[in-house]
Amino acid sequence: MCVRERPAFRAPELLAKDIKSISRYTGAPVMVIGDLLQAGRNYADRFLLAMKKLRIKNEIAIEFFHPPTGDFVQKVSDSLTNFNVEISPESHHTRVRKAFGNTYDNARLEESIEAFVHSNCKRIDLFFMVGLPYQDYKSVMATVEYCGEV
Numbered sequence: 001m002c003v004r005e006r007p008a009f010r011a012p013e014l015l016a017k018d019i020k021s022i023s024r025y026t027g028a029p030v031m032v033i034g035d036l037l038q039a040g041r042n043y044a045d046r047f048l049l050a051m052k053k054l055r056i057k058n059e060i061a062i063e064f065f066h067p068p069t070g071d072f073v074q075k076v077s078d079s080l081t082n083f084n085v086e087i088s089p090e091s092h093h094t095r096v097r098k099a100f101g102n103t104y105d106n107a108r109l110e111e112s113i114e115a116f117v118h119s120n121c122k123r124i125d126l127f128f129m130v131g132l133p134y135q136d137y138k139s140v141m142a143t144v145e146y147c148g149e150v
Contacts, residue, residue, distance in 0.1 A: 009039040012047035020054045029059040036062060037072070044072070048079035055081060059122065063087070066104055067112030077119035084123035085116055091132060091139065092146035099133035106146075113150065126150070 002008075010018075019030050036044040051060070062076070063086040076083065089109055090100045097104070116124050128147065130140050 007038070009043060012039075012043050013050045016047060016050035016054055019051070019058070019060070020056055023056045023058045027058055029061055030056075031061040032063070034063065035065040037068065038065065041072075045075070048075055052079040057082060059084065061086065064112075066102065067109045068115075070111065070115040073112065073115035073119055073121075077121065081120075083121060084125065085121055086125040086127065087112070088127040088129075090127070090129050091135065092128070092143040093134070093139050096132050096134045096139060100129075110150065 015032070019032075022030055036047055060080050060083045062080075062083060065088070067087055067089075068076075076085075087109070089097060090102065091097050092106065094105050113124060113126075126147070128143050
C-alpha cells in the first residue's frame, strides 16, 4: 500500500483524539477497525492510556485477530467505559483455523472469552466461516455445535 513494505498505523494518541472528536457529534458506536495489537503491545497500551484519559461515553467496538490475554482484557476494561469486542476464530477446528493462518487453540479462545465475560465488556461477537480449507459438512456442523457450547 502506497509503496510500503508493511502497514502504516496512525499514532494511537491521534486515533483516540479522532474518536473523541466523533463523540462530540454523535452518541453512535465507534468501530476501531483492525486489531489494536497488530501494531504491537506498546501501540495498544498507548491507545488505551489515551482513551482512559478521554473517558469517551460512546460504545467502542474493537476487534482482535487473535484472542488477547487476560491481562490485556483487564487493561481494555480499565480504559474503556463502554465497549464490545469482535473475534473471528473462523472455525472451532484448529486444523481449519491453522490453514486460515490462525494457530491458537480453543483453550486460548475460551480463556479470552471468559476474561471478557468477567470484564465490563457489553457484547462479544464471534465470527465463523464456511468454505475454508479442510472443512466439510461434518466440520461445519461441529462448529455450529461448538457455538452452542461457547
